[in-house]
Amino acid sequence: MTALTHPRFRLSPVLGQNLTPSPTLYINERVQEMWAAGKHVLHLGFGESRFPVHPKLARALADNAHRKSYLPGPGIPELRAAVARFYGRRLGIHVEPEQVITAPGSKALLYAFQMAIDGDLILPVPTWVSYAPQARLLHKEIQWVPANPATGQDLTIENLWAAVQRSRHDQHTLILTSPNNPSSRMTPQELLPHIAAFCREANVLVLSDEIYGFVPHNHVRHHSIVAHYPEGTVVLGGLSKHLSLGGWRLGVAVVPPGEAGQTLLRGVNKIGSEIWSCATAPVEYAAVVAYSGDPEIEAYIAECAHLHSVRTQYLWRALHELGIPCARPAGGFYLFPNFDRWREPLAARGVHTSEELARYLLDSWHIATLPGSVFGTAPEELSLRLSTSYVDMETDEKARRILELHRSGVDDGALMRDHHPVMNEAIRRLQQFLEELQSP
Ligand SMILES: Cc1ncc(COP(=O)(O)O)c(C=O)c1O
Structure with a gap:
C-alpha cells in the first residue's frame, strides 16, 4: 500500500x-x-x-469579454481557419481548418494526445519537464533516448531504433521539441528526413512540440518535421511563448491531413470534452487576431x-x-x-x-x-x-x-x-x- x-x-x-x-x-x-x-x-x-500584451490583443480580449457561452470543443471556426492559414504560411504546408484543434494550453493538448494514442512514449533527453509525468499518469511506458552532453547532439537514428526495439508495442509516440526546452537547440535540419523515414518504418506518431518555433534566434530558421512526415506528425503550439501569453491558456494542434488525422482529432476532442469542454471564449476570439497575420x-x-x-x-x-x-x-x-x-x-x-x-x-x-x-x-x-x-x-x-x-x-x-x-x-x-x- x-x-x-x-x-x-x-x-x-x-x-x-x-x-x-x-x-x-x-x-x-x-x-x-x-x-x-x-x-x-x-x-x-x-x-x-x-x-507586454500587444495592444491589439488586449483590445480584442476586452471587446470579447461578453462572450460567455460554451464553444465547440475544437475551437470556433474562425480561429481554426486563422490557425490553419498561419501554420500553412509559417511551415510552408497546406493546412485545412478541420486539422486544427484548440484547448486551454498546449500542455492540456499534449496530455490528451498522449492519452488518445496507444503504445509507449519515446522521449529524447534532455526533455521538457511535463511529458514524462503525463505519460506516468497515463500508465505509459517511456523509452528514453539518451543525450550526449559532450556533443550536444542528442538524437541519433540508432538510438531511436534502440528505443523502439525495447518496446513491447507495435506503435509508438515520439515527442520532438524543437526548439528545445531546456537546451534551446533545434533538431538539425538535415536529420529531419532521416527521423521521418525512421518513423514511417517503425510506425511512430510524432508529437512535434513547436511552441518555441516562432521564437527562432537571429542566425537560424525554424524547420518542422511536418514537411517530411505530414501523414504522421501532429504540430503543437500556442500563444504562450511568441506572444508572451502563457496565462491566457491557448494551445493549438494541427493533426495530419485526411481521415487518419480526423480520427485522432475526434479522439482528442472526446477527451477534451470530458475534461475542459473548450478553450476560454474571449481568449479564442482574441486568438483569431493573434493568428490573423496582422502585420503589426x-x-x-x-x-x-x-x-x-x-x-x-x-x-x-x-x-x-x-x-x-x-x-x-x-x-x-x-x-x-x-x-x-x-x-x-x-x-x-x-x-x-x-x-x-x-x-x-x-x-x-x-x-x-x-x-x-x-x-x-x-x-x-x-x-x-x-x-x-x-x-x-x-x-x-x-x-x-x-x-x-x-x-x-x-x-x-x-x-x-x-x-x-x-x-x-x-x-x-x-x-x-x-x-x-x-x-x-
Ligand atoms: C516545451 C514546452 N511545451 C509546452 C509548454 C506548455 O505551454 P502552454 O501549456 O502554456 O501552451 C511549455 C511551457 O513551458 C514548454 O516549455
Whole structure:
C-alpha cells in the first residue's frame, strides 16, 4: 500500500511516482525566502516570456469579454481557419481548418494526445519537464533516448531504433521539441528526413512540440518535421511563448491531413470534452487576431523573438568565453550548460549531482538555476538550465522598458551592456564561481 495517506482519504497510487518534492519548487521557494531576507538573488530559473500584451490583443480580449457561452470543443471556426492559414504560411504546408484543434494550453493538448494514442512514449533527453509525468499518469511506458552532453547532439537514428526495439508495442509516440526546452537547440535540419523515414518504418506518431518555433534566434530558421512526415506528425503550439501569453491558456494542434488525422482529432476532442469542454471564449476570439497575420502583430512576434535571441545569445557567448561547454541556443530563451569538467573541485565542495550543483549555486553564489536532472539527464551529469526570460524583466515595467529601449534605437550591444545589470552580474558571479573552483 502506498505511503501517500491522507488522515482520511488515500490518494490514488497513480500519484505515487510523481509526488517527490520537485527541485523546481525547492528553488522557487528558496529564491522567495532569500529575496524576503533582502538577498540579491539572480533568478535564472524561471522560464516565462515576459513581453507586454500587444495592444491589439488586449483590445480584442476586452471587446470579447461578453462572450460567455460554451464553444465547440475544437475551437470556433474562425480561429481554426486563422490557425490553419498561419501554420500553412509559417511551415510552408497546406493546412485545412478541420486539422486544427484548440484547448486551454498546449500542455492540456499534449496530455490528451498522449492519452488518445496507444503504445509507449519515446522521449529524447534532455526533455521538457511535463511529458514524462503525463505519460506516468497515463500508465505509459517511456523509452528514453539518451543525450550526449559532450556533443550536444542528442538524437541519433540508432538510438531511436534502440528505443523502439525495447518496446513491447507495435506503435509508438515520439515527442520532438524543437526548439528545445531546456537546451534551446533545434533538431538539425538535415536529420529531419532521416527521423521521418525512421518513423514511417517503425510506425511512430510524432508529437512535434513547436511552441518555441516562432521564437527562432537571429542566425537560424525554424524547420518542422511536418514537411517530411505530414501523414504522421501532429504540430503543437500556442500563444504562450511568441506572444508572451502563457496565462491566457491557448494551445493549438494541427493533426495530419485526411481521415487518419480526423480520427485522432475526434479522439482528442472526446477527451477534451470530458475534461475542459473548450478553450476560454474571449481568449479564442482574441486568438483569431493573434493568428490573423496582422502585420503589426507579425512585426511584434519578430521583435520579441529578436530580443530573446539577443539576450540569450549574449549569455551563451559569455559562457563560451568562460569555457563552460554549452550548445549554442537556436530558439527560445534557455541554455543548458554542462559543468562536468569541474567535477573534482565540485566534489570537494560536496557537489556530485546537478541538483546539488543548483543548490550550491543558489546558496553560495545567489544564482538560481534548475538542475539538469529535472529534464531527464542522469543525476550525476552536472548540467543546469539557465533561463534568460526573467532576467532584467522581473517586473512588467522592466519588460516594457527593454522593449522601449530597443524601439528607441538603442543597439543590441549597448542594450546588453548598459541595460542588463542582472545579466551582467550573473556573468560576473559565474566567472568568480569558476575562479574559486580553479583556485588551489
Ligand atoms: C516545451 C514546452 N511545451 C509546452 C509548454 C506548455 O505551454 P502552454 O501549456 O502554456 O501552451 C511549455 C511551457 O513551458 C514548454 O516549455
